[in-house]
Amino acid sequence: VQLVESGGGLVQPGGSLRLSCAASGFTFGNSDMSWVRQAPGKGPEWISAITTVAGATYYADFVKGRFTISRDNAKNTLYLQMNSLQAEDTAVYYCATWKKPYIWGQGTQVTVSS
Numbered sequence: 526v527q528l529v530e531s532g533g534g535l536v537q538p539g540g541s542l543r544l545s546c547a548a549s550g551f552t553f554g555n556s557d558m559s560w561v562r563q564a565p566g567k568g569p570e571w572i573s574a575i576t577t578v579a580g581a582t583y584y585a586d587f588v589k590g591r592f593t594i595s596r597d598n599a600k601n602t603l604y605l606q607m608n609s610l611q612a613e614d615t616a617v618y619y620c621a622t623w624k625k626p627y628i629w630g631q632g633t634q635v636t637v638s639s
Contacts, residue, residue, distance in 0.1 A: 526550035526628055528620050533633030540610050540637070546603040546620030546630055554598040557623035560605045562616035563632075570616070573605065574623045610637045 532544040544560070559574040573594040574583045582594050593606040603620050617632040 528628055528630035530618065530620055530630045530633040533618060533635045535636045535638065536610055537639050538611055538637055541606070541608045542610065542635060544605040544607065544618055544620075544633060544635075546605075548601045548603065551628065553596075553601040553603075558594075558596060558603045559621050559623040560594060560603075560618060561621055561629075562614075562618045562635075564613075564616040567616075569619075572618075575603070576623075607635070610635075612637050 527549045529547045530544060532542060534542065536542050555577055557574060557576045560572040561569050562572055563569045572585050572588055573592060575594045575596055580596065584592065591607065591609045595604045596602065605618070607614065615635060615637050617634050619630050619632045621627060621629045
């Protein structure tokens with residue numbers, strides 16, 4: 526059972542990144558999925574979630590209109606398109622199952638700085 530995030534890096538304010546999360550070892554298509562981030566010195570912060578078949582999406586207010594969550598069940602992959610990035614978006618970004626059993630990836634670092 527594994528989630529592996531990728532796509533993080535250093536980006537200038539106003540820039541964009543697309544994070545990916547590859548799932549294996551469980552039925553990804555049957556799992557509601559989410560993205561969570563943790564900034565230095567702060568606790569985990571929920572960002573967004575997407576359900577299974579219907580693909581309903583949910584966002585925290587601070588990312589609405591800037592971030593887009595999506596999934597490709599055929600590829601067992603979750604995505605997070607992040608636009609208009611700001612310094613306060615700097616954090617380690619994790620993908621995770623939204624409901625039990627909770628599965629988390631190892632995280633990918635996103636740094637927004639000029």
